[in-house]
Amino acid sequence: MAAPSPAGPERGRRVRRPSGDDRERAILATAERLLELRPLADISVDDLARGAGISRPTFYFYFASKDAVVLALLDRVVAEARSLRAAALAGAGDDVRGSWRLALEAVRDTFTAHRSLTAAATQLLAGSAEVRELWSQVMEGFVTETAAAIEAERARGAAPAGPPARDLAVALNWMNERVLQVTLAGQVPGIAEEGLVDVLLTVWLRAVYGTDEPAV
Amino acid sequence: MAAPSPAGPERGRRVRRPSGDDRERAILATAERLLELRPLADISVDDLARGAGISRPTFYFYFASKDAVVLALLDRVVAEARSLRAAALAGAGDDVRGSWRLALEAVRDTFTAHRSLTAAATQLLAGSAEVRELWSQVMEGFVTETAAAIEAERARGAAPAGPPARDLAVALNWMNERVLQVTLAGQVPGIAEEGLVDVLLTVWLRAVYGTDEPAV
DNA sequence: ACTGTAGTCGACACGGTGTCGACCACCTCG
DNA sequence: CGAGGTGGTCGACACCGTGTCGACTACAGT
Numbered sequence: 001m002a003a004p005s006p007a008g009p010e011r012g013r014r015v016r017r018p019s020g021d022d023r024e025r026a027i028l029a030t031a032e033r034l035l036e037l038r039p040l041a042d043i044s045v046d047d048l049a050r051g052a053g054i055s056r057p058t059f060y061f062y063f064a065s066k067d068a069v070v071l072a073l074l075d076r077v078v079a080e081a082r083s084l085r086a087a088a089l090a091g092a093g094d095d096v097r098g099s100w101r102l103a104l105e106a107v108r109d110t111f112t113a114h115r116s117l118t119a120a121a122t123q124l125l126a127g128s129a130e131v132r133e134l135w136s137q138v139m140e141g142f143v144t145e146t147a148a149a150i151e152a153e154r155a156r157g158a159a160p161a162g163p164p165a166r167d168l169a170v171a172l173n174w175m176n177e178r179v180l181q182v183t184l185a186g187q188v189p190g191i192a193e194e195g196l197v198d199v200l201l202t203v204w205l206r207a208v209y210g211t212d213e214p215a216v
Numbered sequence: 217m218a219a220p221s222p223a224g225p226e227r228g229r230r231v232r233r234p235s236g237d238d239r240e241r242a243i244l245a246t247a248e249r250l251l252e253l254r255p256l257a258d259i260s261v262d263d264l265a266r267g268a269g270i271s272r273p274t275f276y277f278y279f280a281s282k283d284a285v286v287l288a289l290l291d292r293v294v295a296e297a298r299s300l301r302a303a304a305l306a307g308a309g310d311d312v313r314g315s316w317r318l319a320l321e322a323v324r325d326t327f328t329a330h331r332s333l334t335a336a337a338t339q340l341l342a343g344s345a346e347v348r349e350l351w352s353q354v355m356e357g358f359v360t361e362t363a364a365a366i367e368a369e370r371a372r373g374a375a376p377a378g379p380p381a382r383d384l385a386v387a388l389n390w391m392n393e394r395v396l397q398v399t400l401a402g403q404v405p406g407i408a409e410e411g412l413v414d415v416l417l418t419v420w421l422r423a424v425y426g427t428d429e430p431a432v
Numbered sequence: 433a434c435t436g437t438a439g440t441c442g443a444c445a446c447g448g449t450g451t452c453g454a455c456c457a458c459c460t461c462g
Numbered sequence: 463c464g465a466g467g468t469g470g471t472c473g474a475c476a477c478c479g480t481g482t483c484g485a486c487t488a489c490a491g492t
Binding site: 177191200 | 257338339340341342343348352355356359378379380382383384386387388389390391393394395398403404405406407411414415416418419422423426427428
Binding site for chain 3: 260261262272273276281282
Protein backbone atom coordinates (compact mmCIF):
# COMPACT_ATOMS: atom_id res chain seq x y z
CA MET A 1 0.00 0.00 0.00
CA ALA A 2 2.81 2.37 -0.93
CA ALA A 3 0.64 4.82 -2.81
CA PRO A 4 -3.15 4.46 -2.88
CA SER A 5 -3.30 6.15 -6.24
CA PRO A 6 -6.56 6.36 -8.16
CA ALA A 7 -7.08 4.21 -11.28
CA GLY A 8 -8.91 1.33 -9.62
CA PRO A 9 -10.14 -1.61 -11.67
CA GLU A 10 -13.43 0.06 -12.53
CA ARG A 11 -13.53 3.47 -14.08
CA GLY A 12 -16.04 5.32 -16.11
CA ARG A 13 -19.18 3.94 -14.51
CA ARG A 14 -21.46 6.86 -14.21
CA VAL A 15 -24.71 5.23 -13.37
CA ARG A 16 -24.77 4.85 -9.61
CA ARG A 17 -25.95 8.03 -7.98
CA PRO A 18 -24.73 8.19 -4.38
CA SER A 19 -21.85 5.79 -4.59
CA GLY A 20 -18.48 4.42 -5.54
CA ASP A 21 -15.46 6.60 -5.27
CA ASP A 22 -17.53 9.73 -4.85
CA ARG A 23 -17.38 8.65 -1.25
CA GLU A 24 -13.64 8.40 -1.39
CA ARG A 25 -13.50 11.92 -2.78
CA ALA A 26 -15.90 13.08 -0.09
CA ILE A 27 -13.60 11.73 2.60
CA LEU A 28 -10.58 13.38 1.06
CA ALA A 29 -12.46 16.66 0.75
CA THR A 30 -13.64 16.45 4.34
CA ALA A 31 -10.12 15.83 5.54
CA GLU A 32 -8.85 18.80 3.61
CA ARG A 33 -11.60 20.97 5.01
CA LEU A 34 -11.17 19.88 8.62
CA LEU A 35 -7.42 20.29 8.46
CA GLU A 36 -7.97 23.99 7.82
CA LEU A 37 -9.78 24.16 11.13
CA ARG A 38 -7.76 22.01 13.52
CA PRO A 39 -4.67 19.83 13.76
CA LEU A 40 -4.76 16.25 12.58
CA ALA A 41 -4.54 14.89 16.10
CA ASP A 42 -7.85 16.55 16.92
CA ILE A 43 -9.63 14.96 13.99
CA SER A 44 -11.07 11.49 14.56
CA VAL A 45 -12.03 8.87 12.05
CA ASP A 46 -15.56 9.58 13.14
CA ASP A 47 -15.25 13.23 12.16
CA LEU A 48 -14.03 12.21 8.75
CA ALA A 49 -16.81 9.68 8.31
CA ARG A 50 -19.57 12.01 9.47
CA GLY A 51 -18.19 14.80 7.33
CA ALA A 52 -18.45 12.52 4.33
CA GLY A 53 -21.95 11.42 5.29
CA ILE A 54 -21.09 7.84 6.16
CA SER A 55 -20.63 5.80 9.32
CA ARG A 56 -17.33 4.97 10.88
CA PRO A 57 -17.18 1.34 9.81
CA THR A 58 -17.90 2.44 6.26
CA PHE A 59 -14.93 4.75 6.40
CA TYR A 60 -12.73 1.70 6.87
CA PHE A 61 -14.08 0.31 3.65
CA TYR A 62 -12.31 3.15 1.85
CA PHE A 63 -9.23 3.85 3.94
CA ALA A 64 -7.23 1.79 6.36
CA SER A 65 -6.80 4.65 8.77
CA LYS A 66 -6.82 8.38 9.27
CA ASP A 67 -3.18 8.45 8.26
CA ALA A 68 -3.91 6.78 4.95
CA VAL A 69 -6.19 9.67 4.07
CA VAL A 70 -3.48 12.21 4.69
CA LEU A 71 -1.06 10.06 2.76
CA ALA A 72 -3.39 10.10 -0.24
CA LEU A 73 -3.72 13.85 0.00
CA LEU A 74 0.01 14.25 0.32
CA ASP A 75 0.53 12.05 -2.68
CA ARG A 76 -1.30 14.52 -4.87
CA VAL A 77 0.55 17.54 -3.53
CA VAL A 78 3.86 15.80 -3.92
CA ALA A 79 3.12 15.05 -7.55
CA GLU A 80 2.25 18.71 -8.02
CA ALA A 81 5.50 19.85 -6.41
CA ARG A 82 7.56 17.50 -8.52
CA SER A 83 6.07 18.54 -11.82
CA LEU A 84 6.19 22.24 -11.00
CA ARG A 85 9.82 21.94 -10.01
CA ALA A 86 10.67 19.95 -13.10
CA ALA A 87 8.95 22.54 -15.26
CA ALA A 88 10.85 25.33 -13.55
CA LEU A 89 14.14 23.57 -14.06
CA ALA A 90 13.41 22.83 -17.68
CA GLY A 91 12.12 26.29 -18.52
CA ALA A 92 15.10 28.23 -17.21
CA GLY A 93 17.55 28.77 -20.02
CA ASP A 94 21.10 29.98 -19.46
CA ASP A 95 20.41 32.03 -16.35
CA VAL A 96 22.13 29.98 -13.67
CA ARG A 97 20.99 31.95 -10.66
CA GLY A 98 17.50 32.26 -12.05
CA SER A 99 17.11 28.57 -12.56
CA TRP A 100 18.10 27.72 -8.97
CA ARG A 101 15.68 30.38 -7.84
CA LEU A 102 12.83 29.02 -9.91
CA ALA A 103 13.25 25.54 -8.52
CA LEU A 104 13.17 26.94 -5.01
CA GLU A 105 10.07 28.96 -5.71
CA ALA A 106 8.24 26.04 -7.26
CA VAL A 107 8.54 23.99 -4.11
CA ARG A 108 7.74 26.94 -1.88
CA ASP A 109 4.63 27.78 -3.87
CA THR A 110 3.31 24.26 -3.81
CA PHE A 111 3.55 23.87 -0.08
CA THR A 112 2.42 27.39 0.63
CA ALA A 113 -0.73 26.58 -1.29
CA HIS A 114 -1.32 23.60 1.00
CA ARG A 115 -0.26 24.88 4.39
CA SER A 116 -2.63 22.83 6.49
CA LEU A 117 -1.79 19.62 4.74
CA THR A 118 1.90 20.39 5.14
CA ALA A 119 1.40 20.79 8.87
CA ALA A 120 -0.51 17.52 9.07
CA ALA A 121 2.14 15.72 7.07
CA THR A 122 4.78 17.06 9.44
CA GLN A 123 2.89 15.52 12.33
CA LEU A 124 2.75 12.20 10.58
CA LEU A 125 6.34 12.32 9.47
CA ALA A 126 7.35 11.50 13.01
CA GLY A 127 4.92 8.66 13.49
CA SER A 128 3.90 7.04 10.24
CA ALA A 129 6.28 4.78 8.39
CA GLU A 130 4.35 5.15 5.14
CA VAL A 131 4.52 8.92 5.18
CA ARG A 132 8.18 8.79 6.06
CA GLU A 133 8.76 6.47 3.14
CA LEU A 134 6.96 8.75 0.72
CA TRP A 135 8.79 11.77 1.98
CA SER A 136 12.12 9.99 1.77
CA GLN A 137 11.47 9.33 -1.89
CA VAL A 138 10.57 12.94 -2.52
CA MET A 139 13.68 14.22 -0.81
CA GLU A 140 15.78 11.60 -2.54
CA GLY A 141 14.50 12.89 -5.86
CA PHE A 142 15.40 16.46 -5.01
CA VAL A 143 18.80 15.42 -3.71
CA THR A 144 19.66 13.41 -6.78
CA GLU A 145 18.73 16.29 -9.06
CA THR A 146 20.63 18.77 -6.97
CA ALA A 147 23.73 16.61 -6.77
CA ALA A 148 23.74 16.16 -10.54
CA ALA A 149 23.43 19.91 -11.02
CA ILE A 150 26.29 20.58 -8.62
CA GLU A 151 28.50 18.07 -10.35
CA ALA A 152 27.68 19.60 -13.72
CA GLU A 153 28.65 23.03 -12.44
CA ARG A 154 31.90 21.69 -11.03
CA ALA A 155 32.65 19.94 -14.29
CA ARG A 156 32.27 23.10 -16.33
CA GLY A 157 34.47 24.91 -13.84
CA ALA A 158 31.77 27.21 -12.53
CA ALA A 159 31.76 25.73 -9.04
CA PRO A 160 34.78 24.94 -6.84
CA ALA A 161 35.51 21.49 -5.48
CA GLY A 162 34.43 20.65 -1.96
CA PRO A 163 32.54 17.99 -0.08
CA PRO A 164 30.87 15.25 -2.15
CA ALA A 165 28.15 16.87 -4.23
CA ARG A 166 25.59 14.52 -2.83
CA ASP A 167 26.37 15.39 0.78
CA LEU A 168 26.07 19.06 -0.03
CA ALA A 169 22.79 18.37 -1.76
CA VAL A 170 21.46 16.45 1.22
CA ALA A 171 22.29 19.23 3.65
CA LEU A 172 20.86 21.98 1.46
CA ASN A 173 17.65 20.17 0.68
CA TRP A 174 16.93 19.31 4.29
CA MET A 175 17.62 22.93 5.15
CA ASN A 176 14.96 23.98 2.69
CA GLU A 177 12.54 21.46 3.99
CA ARG A 178 12.91 22.43 7.61
CA VAL A 179 13.01 26.16 7.10
CA LEU A 180 10.01 26.09 4.81
CA GLN A 181 8.13 23.96 7.31
CA VAL A 182 8.96 26.24 10.22
CA THR A 183 8.10 29.33 8.24
CA LEU A 184 4.77 28.00 6.99
CA ALA A 185 3.82 26.99 10.50
CA GLY A 186 4.83 30.40 11.79
CA GLN A 187 7.17 28.92 14.36
CA VAL A 188 10.14 30.67 15.89
CA PRO A 189 12.88 31.25 15.19
CA GLY A 190 11.70 31.72 11.62
CA ILE A 191 12.25 33.84 8.56
CA ALA A 192 9.72 36.29 7.18
CA GLU A 193 7.93 34.73 4.24
CA GLU A 194 8.94 37.52 1.85
CA GLY A 195 12.64 37.05 2.45
CA LEU A 196 12.58 33.27 2.56
CA VAL A 197 13.64 32.48 -0.99
CA ASP A 198 16.35 35.13 -1.00
CA VAL A 199 18.01 33.77 2.10
CA LEU A 200 17.77 30.16 1.03
CA LEU A 201 19.04 31.02 -2.44
CA THR A 202 22.01 32.86 -0.99
CA VAL A 203 23.00 29.90 1.14
CA TRP A 204 22.64 27.57 -1.84
CA LEU A 205 24.70 29.73 -4.16
CA ARG A 206 27.43 30.35 -1.62
CA ALA A 207 27.54 26.68 -0.67
CA VAL A 208 27.78 25.58 -4.29
CA TYR A 209 29.73 28.42 -5.92
CA GLY A 210 31.25 30.33 -3.02
CA THR A 211 29.61 33.49 -4.35
CA ASP A 212 26.19 35.06 -4.79
CA GLU A 213 26.78 35.63 -8.50
CA PRO A 214 27.85 32.47 -10.29
CA ALA A 215 29.48 32.88 -13.71
CA VAL A 216 27.14 32.30 -16.64
CA MET B 217 4.56 23.91 33.77
CA ALA B 218 7.21 25.18 31.43
CA ALA B 219 10.06 23.17 32.93
CA PRO B 220 9.49 20.61 35.68
CA SER B 221 12.95 21.17 37.03
CA PRO B 222 14.12 19.46 40.19
CA ALA B 223 14.68 21.48 43.38
CA GLY B 224 11.37 20.80 45.08
CA PRO B 225 10.56 22.35 48.45
CA GLU B 226 12.15 19.54 50.45
CA ARG B 227 15.68 18.44 49.85
CA GLY B 228 18.21 16.57 51.87
CA ARG B 229 15.90 14.18 53.70
CA ARG B 230 17.56 10.86 53.66
CA VAL B 231 15.44 8.91 56.07
CA ARG B 232 12.55 7.51 54.07
CA ARG B 233 13.51 4.31 52.33
CA PRO B 234 11.26 3.65 49.34
CA SER B 235 9.97 7.14 48.65
CA GLY B 236 10.00 10.76 47.61
CA ASP B 237 11.60 11.77 44.39
CA ASP B 238 13.44 8.48 44.12
CA ARG B 239 10.23 7.55 42.40
CA GLU B 240 10.52 10.50 40.08
CA ARG B 241 14.00 9.41 39.20
CA ALA B 242 12.79 5.85 38.72
CA ILE B 243 10.19 7.04 36.23
CA LEU B 244 12.76 9.07 34.34
CA ALA B 245 15.14 6.14 34.31
CA THR B 246 12.43 3.78 33.12
CA ALA B 247 11.52 6.15 30.32
CA GLU B 248 15.12 6.38 29.23
CA ARG B 249 15.45 2.62 29.31
CA LEU B 250 12.26 1.91 27.41
CA LEU B 251 13.06 4.51 24.77
CA GLU B 252 16.11 2.47 23.87
CA LEU B 253 13.79 -0.41 23.07
CA ARG B 254 10.82 1.10 21.29
CA PRO B 255 9.38 4.39 20.04
CA LEU B 256 7.57 6.70 22.40
CA ALA B 257 4.22 5.99 20.82
CA ASP B 258 4.54 2.35 21.83
CA ILE B 259 5.17 3.19 25.46
CA SER B 260 2.13 3.69 27.67
CA VAL B 261 1.84 5.47 30.97
CA ASP B 262 1.27 2.03 32.41
CA ASP B 263 4.62 0.81 31.11
CA LEU B 264 6.32 3.74 32.72
CA ALA B 265 4.51 3.20 36.00
CA ARG B 266 5.13 -0.54 36.16
CA GLY B 267 8.74 -0.02 35.21
CA ALA B 268 9.12 2.31 38.15
CA GLY B 269 7.31 -0.10 40.45
CA ILE B 270 4.21 1.99 40.97
CA SER B 271 0.63 1.99 39.76
CA ARG B 272 -0.72 4.14 36.98
CA PRO B 273 -2.58 6.63 39.18
CA THR B 274 0.57 7.10 41.21
CA PHE B 275 2.41 8.00 38.08
CA TYR B 276 0.11 10.97 37.70
CA PHE B 277 1.17 12.16 41.10
CA TYR B 278 4.62 12.76 39.66
CA PHE B 279 4.01 13.73 36.05
CA ALA B 280 1.05 15.17 34.23
CA SER B 281 1.54 12.93 31.24
CA LYS B 282 3.90 10.75 29.26
CA ASP B 283 4.99 13.83 27.36
CA ALA B 284 5.96 15.62 30.55
CA VAL B 285 8.43 12.85 31.30
CA VAL B 286 10.13 13.24 27.96
CA LEU B 287 10.11 16.99 28.42
CA ALA B 288 11.93 16.61 31.73
CA LEU B 289 14.47 14.30 30.11
CA LEU B 290 14.91 16.69 27.22
CA ASP B 291 15.41 19.55 29.62
CA ARG B 292 18.50 17.91 31.04
CA VAL B 293 19.97 17.10 27.64
CA VAL B 294 19.31 20.60 26.42
CA ALA B 295 21.14 22.06 29.39
CA GLU B 296 24.04 19.75 28.61
CA ALA B 297 24.11 20.81 24.97
CA ARG B 298 24.04 24.47 25.85
CA SER B 299 26.86 24.33 28.34
CA LEU B 300 29.02 22.15 26.12
CA ARG B 301 28.51 24.51 23.25
CA ALA B 302 29.22 27.54 25.37
CA ALA B 303 32.40 25.92 26.64
CA ALA B 304 33.47 25.09 23.08
CA LEU B 305 32.85 28.64 21.95
CA ALA B 306 34.70 30.12 24.91
CA GLY B 307 37.66 27.77 24.71
CA ALA B 308 38.49 28.35 21.05
CA GLY B 309 41.00 31.16 20.82
CA ASP B 310 41.88 32.84 17.55
CA ASP B 311 41.23 29.89 15.28
CA VAL B 312 38.09 31.01 13.49
CA ARG B 313 37.38 27.83 11.59
CA GLY B 314 38.18 25.72 14.61
CA SER B 315 35.79 27.57 16.84
CA TRP B 316 32.87 27.12 14.44
CA ARG B 317 33.76 23.48 14.22
CA LEU B 318 33.90 23.01 17.96
CA ALA B 319 30.47 24.49 18.44
CA LEU B 320 29.10 22.16 15.80
CA GLU B 321 30.74 19.15 17.40
CA ALA B 322 29.48 20.01 20.85
CA VAL B 323 25.88 19.87 19.71
CA ARG B 324 26.45 16.78 17.63
CA ASP B 325 28.09 14.95 20.51
CA THR B 326 25.34 15.78 22.95
CA PHE B 327 22.56 14.49 20.78
CA THR B 328 24.53 11.53 19.55
CA ALA B 329 24.92 10.50 23.16
CA HIS B 330 21.12 10.58 23.53
CA ARG B 331 19.88 9.18 20.26
CA SER B 332 16.72 7.56 21.56
CA LEU B 333 15.65 10.62 23.45
CA THR B 334 16.32 12.74 20.39
CA ALA B 335 14.05 10.51 18.36
CA ALA B 336 11.33 10.70 21.00
CA ALA B 337 11.63 14.47 21.19
CA THR B 338 11.28 14.64 17.43
CA GLN B 339 8.00 12.75 17.68
CA LEU B 340 6.74 15.14 20.30
CA LEU B 341 7.95 18.20 18.47
CA ALA B 342 5.06 17.76 16.09
CA GLY B 343 2.42 17.25 18.72
CA SER B 344 3.31 18.81 22.03
CA ALA B 345 3.16 22.55 22.52
CA GLU B 346 5.43 22.40 25.55
CA VAL B 347 8.17 20.56 23.74
CA ARG B 348 7.85 22.90 20.80
CA GLU B 349 8.20 25.83 23.17
CA LEU B 350 11.31 24.42 24.79
CA TRP B 351 12.84 23.64 21.45
CA SER B 352 12.03 27.09 20.13
CA GLN B 353 13.95 28.58 23.01
CA VAL B 354 16.92 26.35 22.36
CA MET B 355 17.01 27.21 18.69
CA GLU B 356 16.48 30.86 19.44
CA GLY B 357 19.53 30.76 21.69
CA PHE B 358 21.66 29.19 18.98
CA VAL B 359 20.37 31.63 16.40
CA THR B 360 21.06 34.67 18.52
CA GLU B 361 24.60 33.52 19.21
CA THR B 362 25.19 32.70 15.57
CA ALA B 363 23.79 35.99 14.33
CA ALA B 364 26.01 37.90 16.74
CA ALA B 365 29.05 35.97 15.55
CA ILE B 366 28.22 36.65 11.91
CA GLU B 367 27.78 40.33 12.57
CA ALA B 368 31.08 40.45 14.41
CA GLU B 369 32.82 38.81 11.47
CA ARG B 370 31.22 41.25 9.06
CA ALA B 371 32.21 44.16 11.25
CA ARG B 372 35.86 43.14 11.27
CA GLY B 373 35.74 42.72 7.52
CA ALA B 374 36.26 38.98 7.53
CA ALA B 375 32.82 38.18 6.16
CA PRO B 376 31.07 39.81 3.20
CA ALA B 377 27.70 41.51 3.44
CA GLY B 378 24.60 39.57 2.48
CA PRO B 379 21.19 38.73 3.85
CA PRO B 380 20.42 39.83 7.40
CA ALA B 381 22.74 37.95 9.74
CA ARG B 382 19.79 36.66 11.70
CA ASP B 383 18.08 35.17 8.66
CA LEU B 384 21.28 33.43 7.69
CA ALA B 385 21.61 32.15 11.24
CA VAL B 386 18.06 30.83 11.24
CA ALA B 387 18.55 28.92 8.00
CA LEU B 388 21.88 27.43 9.04
CA ASN B 389 20.76 26.35 12.47
CA TRP B 390 17.62 24.68 11.22
CA MET B 391 19.75 22.93 8.63
CA ASN B 392 21.92 21.55 11.40
CA GLU B 393 18.95 20.49 13.40
CA ARG B 394 17.26 18.65 10.59
CA VAL B 395 20.35 17.02 9.15
CA LEU B 396 21.53 15.88 12.56
CA GLN B 397 18.10 14.48 13.31
CA VAL B 398 17.87 12.62 10.02
CA THR B 399 21.38 11.28 10.39
CA LEU B 400 20.92 10.08 13.95
CA ALA B 401 17.71 8.33 12.98
CA GLY B 402 19.44 6.75 10.02
CA GLN B 403 16.84 8.07 7.61
CA VAL B 404 17.40 8.68 3.93
CA PRO B 405 18.58 10.68 2.23
CA GLY B 406 21.20 11.18 4.90
CA ILE B 407 24.88 11.85 5.38
CA ALA B 408 27.35 9.35 6.80
CA GLU B 409 28.01 10.16 10.44
CA GLU B 410 31.74 10.56 9.90
CA GLY B 411 31.38 13.21 7.25
CA LEU B 412 28.55 15.08 8.92
CA VAL B 413 30.47 17.84 10.64
CA ASP B 414 32.69 18.48 7.63
CA VAL B 415 29.77 18.98 5.30
CA LEU B 416 27.83 21.14 7.70
CA LEU B 417 30.92 23.20 8.50
CA THR B 418 31.60 23.77 4.82
CA VAL B 419 28.10 25.06 4.23
CA TRP B 420 28.36 27.34 7.26
CA LEU B 421 31.72 28.77 6.26
CA ARG B 422 30.75 29.30 2.65
CA ALA B 423 27.43 30.86 3.67
CA VAL B 424 29.09 33.22 6.12
CA TYR B 425 32.47 33.93 4.50
CA GLY B 426 32.05 32.74 0.92
CA THR B 427 35.09 30.51 1.39
CA ASP B 428 36.20 27.40 3.26
CA GLU B 429 39.17 29.20 4.77
CA PRO B 430 38.19 32.41 6.53
CA ALA B 431 40.94 34.89 7.24
CA VAL B 432 42.27 34.83 10.80
C1' DA C 433 -36.44 -14.96 -9.46
C1' DC C 434 -31.59 -15.90 -8.07
C1' DT C 435 -27.07 -15.14 -6.93
C1' DG C 436 -23.06 -12.58 -6.25
C1' DT C 437 -20.77 -8.44 -5.04
C1' DA C 438 -20.12 -3.67 -3.48
C1' DG C 439 -21.49 -1.05 0.06
C1' DT C 440 -23.39 0.01 4.76
C1' DC C 441 -23.78 0.10 9.62
C1' DG C 442 -25.08 -1.47 14.64
C1' DA C 443 -22.80 -3.46 18.11
C1' DC C 444 -18.91 -5.06 20.24
C1' DA C 445 -14.20 -5.77 22.27
C1' DC C 446 -10.23 -3.54 23.25
C1' DG C 447 -6.73 -0.54 24.96
C1' DG C 448 -5.33 3.77 26.62
C1' DT C 449 -6.22 8.02 29.41
C1' DG C 450 -7.22 10.72 33.35
C1' DT C 451 -9.72 11.30 37.81
C1' DC C 452 -12.06 10.43 42.28
C1' DG C 453 -12.22 8.84 46.64
C1' DA C 454 -10.72 5.81 50.10
C1' DC C 455 -6.81 4.53 52.41
C1' DC C 456 -2.22 4.01 54.65
C1' DA C 457 2.21 5.36 56.82
C1' DC C 458 4.55 8.30 58.99
C1' DC C 459 5.57 12.87 61.30
C1' DT C 460 4.76 16.41 64.53
C1' DC C 461 2.72 18.82 68.09
C1' DG C 462 -0.14 19.25 72.24
C1' DC D 463 0.74 8.86 73.64
C1' DG D 464 -3.09 9.95 70.83
C1' DA D 465 -4.88 13.34 67.18
C1' DG D 466 -4.47 15.40 63.08
C1' DG D 467 -2.04 16.58 59.05
C1' DT D 468 0.51 15.55 54.89
C1' DG D 469 2.65 12.92 51.30
C1' DG D 470 1.96 9.05 48.92
C1' DT D 471 -0.67 5.01 46.93
C1' DC D 472 -3.96 2.51 44.35
C1' DG D 473 -8.68 0.18 43.02
C1' DA D 474 -12.31 1.34 40.44
C1' DC D 475 -14.57 4.03 37.25
C1' DA D 476 -15.98 6.97 33.26
C1' DC D 477 -14.59 8.16 28.93
C1' DC D 478 -12.96 8.16 24.27
C1' DG D 479 -11.05 6.49 19.99
C1' DT D 480 -9.90 2.44 17.27
C1' DG D 481 -10.71 -1.44 14.51
C1' DT D 482 -13.48 -5.62 13.41
C1' DC D 483 -17.42 -8.88 12.78
C1' DG D 484 -21.54 -10.20 11.13
C1' DA D 485 -25.90 -9.17 9.48
C1' DC D 486 -28.12 -6.54 6.11
C1' DT D 487 -29.43 -3.86 1.70
C1' DA D 488 -29.27 -2.53 -3.19
C1' DC D 489 -28.38 -3.52 -7.33
C1' DA D 490 -26.11 -6.03 -11.61
C1' DG D 491 -25.91 -9.68 -14.53
C1' DT D 492 -27.94 -14.16 -16.07
